[in-house]
Amino acid sequence: MWENPKLRKRIEDRIRRPGGYHEWHLVARTPKFKEWGISMNDIKEMRTLTKDVKFVNPPGVHGGEGSTVAHNQILRIIDTSKDYETFVKRLNNWAEDRLESGKMGLPIELRR
DSSP, X not given: OTTSHXXXXXXXXXXXOSSSEEESSOGGGHHHHHHTTOOHHHHHHSEEEXXXXXXXXXXXXXXXXXXXXXXXXXXXXXXXXXXXXXXXXXHHHHHHHHBTTGGGGSOGGGOO
C-alpha cells in the first residue's frame, strides 16, 4: 500500500488530521512504526500541539528555523534504531538536548 502514491497520501492525511500537531513518529516512517507494532492511532495519540514545540540548539519553533534540523535528526534516530524501545530512549536523549523543556516536552507515553 505504501508504494502506491494515492494510498500513501490518504494514509498520511489521516494520520495528520486534524492539523496543528507535531508527530514524534514521523509520518514518512509509518511503515517502520507499523513493523514495530505501533498503530496509526498510537501515532495520532502521541503528538504535541505545534505551538508547544520549542527547539533549542539551534533555537526555533515548529515550521521555523531549527525545525528542519530537528526533523532530520528525528529521521536519523528512527532510521538507525534497531527496535521501538531504542527509538524511544534515543528520542528522549535527543529531547533533553533539543527541546526547551527537555523530555518533558514529549507526550507522557514517550517519556523514559
